[in-house]
Amino acid sequence: MFYTKVDCPLCEKAKARLQELQGEMDFTIEEVDIYKDDALLEKYQIMIPVVECDGEMFGYGIINKEEIRKRLLEKIR
DSSP states (O other), X not given: OEEEOTTOHHHHHHHHHHHHHHXXXXXXXXXXXXXXXXXXXXXXXXXXXXXXXXXXXXXXXXXXXXXXXXXXXXXXX
16 A cells, blocks of 8 residues: 555655556555545554555655565565
8 A cells, every 4th residue: 555645745756666666576556545534644644655565564754665675575475
């Protein structure tokens, strides 16, 4: 899951990094706008963007592409 909100420059940068990683490995970016769910808004409002896989948080805020790559590879193996 990729938790985000509209008009978020940090979210756009994170999404671009995730899309770059999609060129290297096969995964889907499931984008969720936290403003469409009150529970998600309460949980993530100051943390977004948030990258999560199988309920495990891989990163938030400034997304580190190398860290996400490492975590995805661990999940694949």
